[in-house]
Amino acid sequence: ETGVTQTPRHLVMGMTNKKSLKCEQHLGHNAMYWYKQSAKKPLELMFVYSLEERVENNSVPSRFSPECPNSSHLFLHLHTLQPEDSALYLCASSQDRETYNEQFFGPGTRLTVL
Amino acid sequence: GQNIDQPTEMTATEGAIVQINCTYQTSGFNGLFWYQQHAGEAPTFLSYNVLDGLEEKGRFSSFLSRSKGYSYLLLKELQMKDSASYLCAASDSNYQLIWGAGTKLIIKP
Numbered sequence: 001e002t003g004v005t006q007t008p009r010h011l012v013m014g015m016t017n018k019k020s021l022k023c024e025q026h027l028g029h030n031a032m033y034w035y036k037q038s039a040k041k042p043l044e045l046m047f048v049y050s051l052e053e054r055v056e057n058n059s060v061p062s063r064f065s066p067e068c069p070n071s072s073h074l075f076l077h078l079h080t081l082q083p084e085d086s087a088l089y090l091c092a093s094s095q096d097r098e099t100y101n102e103q104f105f106g107p108g109t110r111l112t113v114l
Numbered sequence: 115g116q117n118i119d120q121p122t123e124m125t126a127t128e129g130a131i132v133q134i135n136c137t138y139q140t141s142g143f144n145g146l147f148w149y150q151q152h153a154g155e156a157p158t159f160l161s162y163n164v165l166d167g168l169e170e171k172g173r174f175s176s177f178l179s180r181s182k183g184y185s186y187l188l189l190k191e192l193q194m195k196d197s198a199s200y201l202c203a204a205s206d207s208n209y210q211l212i213w214g215a216g217t218k219l220i221i222k223p
């Protein structure tokens with residue numbers, strides 16, 4: 001069974017739409033992350049949740065709104081996005097945030113904003 | 115500021131050896147990760163180094179020099195399936211991963 005799942009895999013939306021990305025991890029991890037991956041650029045950390053509490057928000061525009069209802073689920077709510085927000089959005093989880101641990105990534109959602 | 119540098123692209127021949135270098139500058143340091151990412155897929159963990167030296171894991175090895183802010187990933191007996199992007203990431207004092215842009219490795223027959 002895949003450890004981290006994401007839906008949808010592909011999303012096309014207009015700038016006035018509202019949509020949500022979903023991530024679920026089946027690994028019993030305590031930390032979850034949202035990343036943005038643009039072509040030929042480093043992964044950009046957007047949000048970090050540890051034990052369902054947000055601990056990092058790297059100056060992400062308010063048009064991106066995360067939600068972590070429990071330790072297994074993470075959402076990214078999108079509204080009034082811009083074309084430059086088109087990218088691959090990756091969710092990841094790790095056992096804990098503070099100690100050494102590898103991050104397990106989901107397959108990503110390929111987002112296109114028209 | 116915090117920064118990771120790695121080559122954009124490398125080409126190697128099937129069966130050969132390739133070394134992918136990574137230099138890092140971070141506020142504090144809690145280890146260096148390497149991930150592999152095939153096109154259209156999720157990154158997957160390859161290795162972690164926190165102490166100086168070489169860590170070997172099958173065909174893949176990773177080296178770290180903390181004093182030089184330098185790491186490399188060594189891939190031996192290259193196979194076509196090794197064609198992928200290789201991402202270097204350093205963990206800073208807050209355990210946040212600072213990522214490089216990735217090195218696209220092209221394997222030719």
